[in-house]
Amino acid sequence: MKRDYADIPEGQIHYRIEGNGEPFLLLHMALASSDEYTRLMPFLSKNYRTIAMDYLGQGDSDQTPYPYQILDHVRSVISFMDSLGIKKANILGHHVGAKIGAELAITSPERVNKLVLSSFGYWQEPSEDTAMSDPPNFTSPVEIKPDGSHLLEWWRRAAFWGDTPDIIEDSVLDYIKAGPRGEEMHWAARAYDSKLRLPLINCPTLVLSATRDPFYSVAEKVKKLVPKSKLTIIENGSVHISRVMPKEYAEAILSFLNTPG
Numbered sequence: 001m002k003r004d005y006a007d008i009p010e011g012q013i014h015y016r017i018e019g020n021g022e023p024f025l026l027l028h029m030a031l032a033s034s035d036e037y038t039r040l041m042p043f044l045s046k047n048y049r050t051i052a053m054d055y056l057g058q059g060d061s062d063q064t065p066y067p068y069q070i071l072d073h074v075r076s077v078i079s080f081m082d083s084l085g086i087k088k089a090n091i092l093g094h095h096v097g098a099k100i101g102a103e104l105a106i107t108s109p110e111r112v113n114k115l116v117l118s119s120f121g122y123w124q125e126p127s128e129d130t131a132m133s134d135p136p137n138f139t140s141p142v143e144i145k146p147d148g149s150h151l152l153e154w155w156r157r158a159a160f161w162g163d164t165p166d167i168i169e170d171s172v173l174d175y176i177k178a179g180p181r182g183e184e185m186h187w188a189a190r191a192y193d194s195k196l197r198l199p200l201i202n203c204p205t206l207v208l209s210a211t212r213d214p215f216y217s218v219a220e221k222v223k224k225l226v227p228k229s230k231l232t233i234i235e236n237g238s239v240h241i242s243r244v245m246p247k248e249y250a251e252a253i254l255s256f257l258n259t260p261g
Contacts, residue, residue, distance in 0.1 A: 001041060006053075008079035011062030015053040015080070019045025022113070023089035024257075025081070026052040027097030029239075030185035031157075032174045033059025036094070040242040043250030047258070048090065053080055055100075058178050058185065067184045070192045074103045081111065090257055094118040094242065095215070096189040103192075106200045115201065116253055117226070118208045119239070122194045122218040139186040144179075151176070161212070161239040170243065198225035205229040206256040210237025210245075230256070 001018040016034045018041050026044075028036040034052035044050045054061040056076050057068065064072070077100060081089065090113045093101030098120040105112040138157060142150050151172070158171035175182060205226050209219035211233065223231040232252045237245050 001038065001045075006080055006083040008076055008083055010056055010065060010076055010079070013053055013056065013062075013076070013080050013083075014060035015051055016041065017049070017051045018042065019048055019050045021047060021049050023084075023086045024048035024050045025077070025086070025089045025091050026050065027077070027091065027093040027100050028052065028055070028058070029095035029097055030189060031058070031178050031182045032171070033177065035059070035170060035174065036240075037242055039246040040250055043246060044253065047254060051084070051086075051089075053077070055185070057181060059174065060177065063181070064184075067181075067187070069188045070099050070103050071107070073100045073185075073188070074107060077104055078108060078111065087111070088113055090114045090116075092116040092118060092253060095121055095239070096185050099189055099192050099194070102194075102198060102201060105203050105205075106197060109202055112203050114257055115203050115205045116208055116256065117205060117222065117229075118241075119210065119213045119215045120194070120207065120218075120222045121189055121215055122198075122222050122225075139183050139190075141183060142180055163238055163240050163244060167240050167243050171240065194222075195225065198222065199227065201226050201228075203228065204256075206253070207231045208234070208252060210234040210241050212236060212238040213241070214239070232256070 001016055003016050006013045026037045033054045037052040041050045057064040088111055091101040098117040105115050142153055144150055154172050154175035158168045207223040207229050209216045223229050241249050
């Protein structure tokens with residue numbers, strides 16, 4: 001696995017790349033980075049040229065010039081693909097990455113072959129059956145404190161999902177890199193109109209979810225909203241499924257990608 005930087009109009013994008021063949025672009029969740037996929041990529045790269053990027057404002061990429069919305073991130077993803085000479089790719093997006101992947105498939109369908117929406121964050125209206133809410137103070141701004149107490153807050157947020165300390169530590173390092181503006185990605189995700197946009201997807205799509213992920217409860221709803229989609233559920237997978245269960249995650253993804261149609 002190699003690491004490098006790509007130049008786009010808004011700055012530099014850090015990325016990881018491994019394998020050969022058809023391009024497969026991995027889009028991480030909010031307050032994360034391409035490191036989210038380091039355990040997954042060895043499984044996928046046996047079949048695909050697998051690329052994981054850090055969004056602007058996350059990981060080791062440059063900061064965004066202003067608070068980005070989903071469409072802004074889509075534009076930077078397209079610029080990143082152009083910088084690597086990628087005309088069309090399979091796309092995997094997890095959590096916020098799924099919204100970026102969805103909007104990429106809607107606004108630039110010629111750039112997407114197949115799409116995997118992993119734990120898509122569909123926020124239902126109060127009148128719907130399983131309306132969701134954030135954990136307390138989960139996406140509020142975090143101020144850098146001289147005594148380092150903000151680090152404990154980032155640990156609290158990363159630990160909320162019940163993963164092991166090594167997984168939590170990886171996540172906290174991503175929180176630190178994203179810094180005080182990192183939560184802008186969560187806010188952008190909440191502003192995205194999933195109910196309006198999802199029916200506009202027109203490529204083969206896998207809706208993928210895991211039973212320990214909070215968005216498992218809305219996976220069926222997402223599947224119904226996306227044309228040409230199928231649904232796969234991974235038992236006991238968590239929010240950090242690519243780190244916790246990379247083999248099982250890869251098997252579900254490859255089964256979809258390798259099926260004609």
